[in-house]
Amino acid sequence: SQQGEEDPQALSIQEGENATMNCSYKTSINNLQWYRQNSGRGLVHLILIRSNEREKHSGRLRVTLDTSKKSSSLLITASRAADTASYFCATVPITSGTYKYIFGTGTRLKVLA
Amino acid sequence: GAGVSQSPSNKVTEKGKDVELRCDPISGHTALYWYRQSLGQGLEFLIYFQGNSAPDKSGLPSDRFSAERTGGSVSTLTIQRTQQEDSAVYLCATRQGAIDTQYFGPGTRLTVL
Numbered sequence: 001s002q003q004g005e006e007d008p009q010a011l012s013i014q015e016g017e018n019a020t021m022n023c024s025y026k027t028s029i030n031n032l033q034w035y036r037q038n039s040g041r042g043l044v045h046l047i048l049i050r051s052n053e054r055e056k057h058s059g060r061l062r063v064t065l066d067t068s069k070k071s072s073s074l075l076i077t078a079s080r081a082a083d084t085a086s087y088f089c090a091t092v093p094i095t096s097g098t099y100k101y102i103f104g105t106g107t108r109l110k111v112l113a
Numbered sequence: 114g115a116g117v118s119q120s121p122s123n124k125v126t127e128k129g130k131d132v133e134l135r136c137d138p139i140s141g142h143t144a145l146y147w148y149r150q151s152l153g154q155g156l157e158f159l160i161y162f163q164g165n166s167a168p169d170k171s172g173l174p175s176d177r178f179s180a181e182r183t184g185g186s187v188s189t190l191t192i193q194r195t196q197q198e199d200s201a202v203y204l205c206a207t208r209q210g211a212i213d214t215q216y217f218g219p220g221t222r223l224t225v226l
Contacts (some may be wrong), residue, residue: 016122020165020225031213041119042204042217092213099144100169103156 006089006107014112019076021107022090024069030077030092032065034074037086046074046087081113115139116126116217117218119205134190134221136205144208146215147180151201159203162188170219195225 007022023032031050035043049056049065049072054061062075076083086106093102118137126132138145147159158172166205173179177195182188192199202222206215 019225033213035215035217040191041202043206043215045214046218049214084147090156099161099163100158101146102158103148105155 002017006104008086008107009105009107009109012110012112013079014049017079019083019109019111021074021087021109023072023074023104025072025089025104025107026070026092027091028067028094030094031106032063032092033090033101034063035063035088035090035103036108037088043088052093062105075091079109079111081111084109117205117207117216119203119218119221121221122169122219123222123224126226127226128197129194131191131193131226132195132223134192134203134223136188136190136207136218138186138188138205138207139209139216140186142207142209144150144210145161145182147188147210148204148207149189149201151218156217159190162181188217192223197225199223200225 003059005024013019021034029051031048034046037043047061048056049063060077061111063090065072088106089104090101120135145162148156149159150156155214160167160180161169164185165182177193180190202220205218208215
C-alpha cells in the first residue's frame, strides 16, 4: 500500500489565492519530494526536502517537513490557472536505502481563472 | 536524449495478448524505475533497476509481468496474457546516481479490451 497520503484529495480555488496540500507518511524517511502531474502523464519534480530540514522555498512554492508528526505541507502562493494539476508527495524510507520511492495518492488542484 | 522517452504513447490491445512497453532513459542515468498508475490513483511501484540488474522486483503484480534492461540503457516492460485490470498508465522514471530527483517519461497508456 502507498505510504504517503495527501490531503485534501481535491482542492478548488480562485486564481491569486494560496493552495495548501498536506502529506502524511508512516515510516522514517531520508527525504520527501513533491511532484506535479498534468493530465495523467509524466510527473515533474518540484522540490525535495531532506529529513534534517524543516522548511524550503522555491519560487512560489514553500514546503515544510515535520518529522515528529510524519507530515509535510506544500504551499503554492498566488496561484495561477496554469497550476491546475495533481500534486504528489514521494518519500524515500530509510529502510529502503536510497532507492525506493513511495508515492502518495495525490491532491487534484483546480485553479479557477 | 534530452529527457526520458517512452513508446508507444498509447496501446490498445485485446485481452490475452502480450504487450511490450519501452523506456529510453536520460543518457548516463543508472537507476530506472517502472510505475503503474490506474485512473485517478497514485503511483504503484513495479520494479527498480540499477544498471542492468533489478535488485527490487517486489512490485510486479504477477508472473505475467517482467522487465529487463540492457546496456544500462533501454528497458522494456512486458505483460503477457493481458487482462482488463492491466489497463493503466505505465510510467518510467530515471535517476542519476545518488541524486534523488527522478525524471519521468510521458507514460504509455495501456487499454486492454
